Amino acid sequence: MNRRQFLYGTTAVAIPVLAGCDKDDEPIISIDESYPVGTFGATSTAEEVTLGLDLTGKTAIVTGCNSGLGLETMRVLAMRGAHVIGTGRNIEKARKACSSVPGKTTPVALELSNLDSIVECADTITKMDYPIDILVCNAGINTFGELDLVNGIERIFAVNHIGHFVLVNRLMPLLKKAKESRIVHVSSKSAYVQAPSVGIDFDNLRGEGEFDYWTAYGRSKLANALFSLELASRLEGSNITSNALHPGLVQTNIARNAPMMLRKAFDWFGNLIAKTPEQGAATQVYVSTNPSLKGVSGAFFEDCNAVIVSGNHFLFDKPMAERLWSTSEEMAQGYLIDWE
Ligand SMILES: NC(=O)c1ccc[n+]([C@@H]2O[C@H](COP(=O)([O-])OP(=O)(O)OC[C@H]3O[C@@H](n4cnc5c(N)ncnc54)[C@H](OP(=O)(O)O)[C@@H]3O)[C@@H](O)[C@H]2O)c1
Numbered sequence: 469m470n471r472r473q474f475l476y477g478t479t480a481v482a483i484p485v486l487a488g489c490d491k492d493d494e495p496i497i498s499i500d501e502s503y504p505v506g507t508f509g510a511t512s513t514a515e516e517v518t519l520g521l522d523l524t525g526k527t528a529i530v531t532g533c534n535s536g537l538g539l540e541t542m543r544v545l546a547m548r549g550a551h552v553i554g555t556g557r558n559i560e561k562a563r564k565a566c567s568s569v570p571g572k573t574t575p576v577a578l579e580l581s582n583l584d585s586i587v588e589c590a591d592t593i594t595k596m597d598y599p600i601d602i603l604v605c606n607a608g609i610n611t612f613g614e615l616d617l618v619n620g621i622e623r624i625f626a627v628n629h630i631g632h633f634v635l636v637n638r639l640m641p642l643l644k645k646a647k648e649s650r651i652v653h654v655s656s657k658s659a660y661v662q663a664p665s666v667g668i669d670f671d672n673l674r675g676e677g678e679f680d681y682w683t684a685y686g687r688s689k690l691a692n693a694l695f696s697l698e699l700a701s702r703l704e705g706s707n708i709t710s711n712a713l714h715p716g717l718v719q720t721n722i723a724r725n726a727p728m729m730l731r732k733a734f735d736w737f738g739n740l741i742a743k744t745p746e747q748g749a750a751t752q753v754y755v756s757t758n759p760s761l762k763g764v765s766g767a768f769f770e771d772c773n774a775v776i777v778s779g780n781h782f783l784f785d786k787p788m789a790e791r792l793w794s795t796s797e798e799m800a801q802g803y804l805i806d807w808e
Contacts, residue, residue: 508772524549532607534565536720540749546571580631590638599645615679628688660781662686667782700766709765718748
């Protein structure tokens, strides 16, 4: 095998792993026509889906604003006139990212593995006293490593789900203040292709059982979708909507901790099948801003449309979403406010 054949072979294995898909068991995704159907698709960019929109006067929060999808989301929202509060794991990262894009942006520190940092972030934003029109829960990790616990909770679940659970909870008074507010959860197709076979394995969130980074990431992304679903139900009849989405396979830094060969393959050949960050950010920016989606809540989007996913999965499992909510409340005890 020559070097070229080796690299292509590695890519063939690497890309499905990073994409969260197993070609033999690929679910069928179809547009859910019970929701407004738009004209945008997989190759649309965040700029294209917001062409002609004026977001002046709106305030948006984007978590993980210094990299990949978060950076592009912040750039385009600010470009369309929104004031974007961008969060980074420390204030320097957030500042650097905010100053790299034109428009009105405000940097805030947010380390999602640290509940005190989340409270501090929410308090800082609360002091600014802007009604929040858009909250994009975008930040996330995929560790590709061994079991690691933070505050006794498996790290990927803690960062990707519990962190945003607390942040959304504490920002609820500001979200309620806006005339119309949208909470957008950046989940993944991993939520339905690589979550544990039982969905959320509630007896394994603290590392009690076997750990596998593949299913751990899927579980955390399923948690994003179920959190969105339960939030939508609890917010029914209010001014706030909640939707989740899969951005597509996108060439960002999400695989930074992957084994080197996997990372290299993604860097070198990912562009053959992956979206660019400009395309990858389109769905979350579309769901955050498109006027046709006013009032739409509890849906799961891909390629800029709400979708139906075939096969066995737990994306819309209401009892599981309710149980996740109460489990998350227990895990975040002492860090939540009463907004209901
Ligand atoms: N790229 C894809 O193919 C793909 C596919 C499906 C879903 N997603 C989802 O898309 C979202 C954005 O990821 P991306 O692809 O843009 O990856 P990325 O380039 O790695 O960006 C991830 C962002 O999350 C931040 N972050 C990581 N850990 C954090 C923590 N503990 N506290 C606060 N912020 C933290 C990162 O900050 P640092 O840079 O400082 O670490 C970075 O700003 C994630 O939720 C990911 O799961 C991505």
